[in-house]
Amino acid sequence: MELGVAWLHSLDPLTAVLVAIAAIFLSIGLIIFRVVRGLPKLTKGTVAFFHPHADGGGGGERVLWCAVDALQHAAPHVRILIYARQGVTAEQLVQEASSRFNVKLRRPIEVLGLQHVDLIAPEAYPRFTLIRQAWGSLLLGLEALRLMVPEVYIDTTGWAFPYPIAKLAGSRVACYVHYPTVSTNMLGRVWSRQPMYNNDEAVSGSSLRSLLKVLYYQAFAVVYGMAGACADAVMVNSSWTAGHVRQLWWSWEEPQLVYPPCDTSDLQSLPLDRRLKHLFLVSVAQFRPEKNHRLQLEAYAMAREQAAAKDANWRNSPVLVSSLKMVGSCRGPDDEARLAQLQQYAQQLGIGDAVEWHVNVPYAELKQLLGGAVGGLHTMLDEHFGISVVEYMAAGVIPIAHNSGGPRADIVVDTETDGAPQRTGYLAETKEEYCAAIKAVLEMDQRDRLRIAAAAQRRAATMFSTERFHQAFMQAVSPVLPKQS
Structure with a gap:
């Protein structure tokens, strides 16, 4: 041990930093490898949507149910599951899809209950909200994959950080991005010291704190871009979102613009x-x-x-x-x-x-x-x-x-x-x-x-229209869907 430390001290500063960074990434890689080895085997013929608050009443939930409806129509051979918060039943979700969004599903769905949805609740993290929520989403995604590793993992919430684990576990990953977790707009507002609901006056009122927050966001954006690169099919809901995803995600694939379904x-x-x-x-x-x-x-x-x-x-x-x-x-x-x-x-x-x-x-x-x-x-x-x-x-x-x-x-x-x-x-x-x-x-x-x-x-x-969404969604996800046996 002492010999290893002495060897590290003998290196020039730049080489020592690079060696330290490489060691950190190697350690993270080994941890992820051990985590993935402990996951269950991949279940063929399954598509699972990661949407912890599937019982919500917002536009994101309408996208979820129209996506499920499109799959049930175009790929009836696929078994569809929803990772949702524990206590929500499949019958309840089907009823809410019909009553709230006028989406009448063709067949029953299955729900896999998540116990720790509070891990992604912003109110749980008054400080360093982004990175702590990101870590929480990673743990919640891991909880989901421990319940089942699907052949196709579709995220409809915007939490990109579980993508690498799903990918390493053998799943093909698709995502529908409503809003980038971090954006250049956010960086600009912090840099210009503009107070908002996600940039309180204690930060906006201090040039030093604003600088530190910009650096924090920049570092976060790098990790976010790396996670996004693990998606096999990327859909975005607007030209605005597409522009930010192009800037942030380390991907050669052009994000596909799929406008949300409106009734x-x-x-x-x-x-x-x-x-x-x-x-x-x-x-x-x-x-x-x-x-x-x-x-x-x-x-x-x-x-x-x-x-x-x-x-x-x-x-x-x-x-x-x-x-x-x-x-x-x-x-x-x-x-x-x-x-x-x-x-x-x-x-x-x-x-x-x-x-x-x-x-x-x-x-x-x-x-x-x-x-x-x-x-x-x-x-x-x-x-x-x-x-x-x-x-x-x-x-x-x-x-x-x-x-x-x-x-x-x-x-x-x-x-x-x-x-x-x-x-x-x-x-x-x-x-x-x-x-x-x-x-x-x-x-x-x-x-x-x-x-x-x-x-x-x-x-x-x-x-x-909903019809246009169905067509665009299926065109985007068809390459990664399970094949009919």
């Missing part, structure tokens, strides 16, 4: 001509901090204040007779507490009587709400895609979306009508811009509203 065919049955005596806006989003519901409330309150100042007779103002219906799901106590805070904030802004709250509603109620709304709010910065925005458009609801990410790159894009540009919605960033867009939609002439709504609906039907 455009069913929502298109809703009439475009809305009852203007009952004007209302709708907001569809889980009650999570990044969705930024506070900005929606502030912009709507500002619009009402401006309308009241302009029109003394409130009965003649479309803005003042309107209402805002907040529709969303709660994943647990933290979301429920956040919802209560938002309700209190609406009261403080003086719009408590004009805002309605619809929590964990079934699909039928969501459809009814979309069928009556004239405008839909979306305020998440760098939303990877924005299924709710597409649902607005498909239902004939004019979107007012954040001017970033997927909504800007792929969704709220002008089209052409008779050779002239045609608006399909509004993009905004600041409270003032959202306020102006809200007033424009609520005060708009009915003919102008129908023209925009019709153009938005055509774009949604053309680009983001």
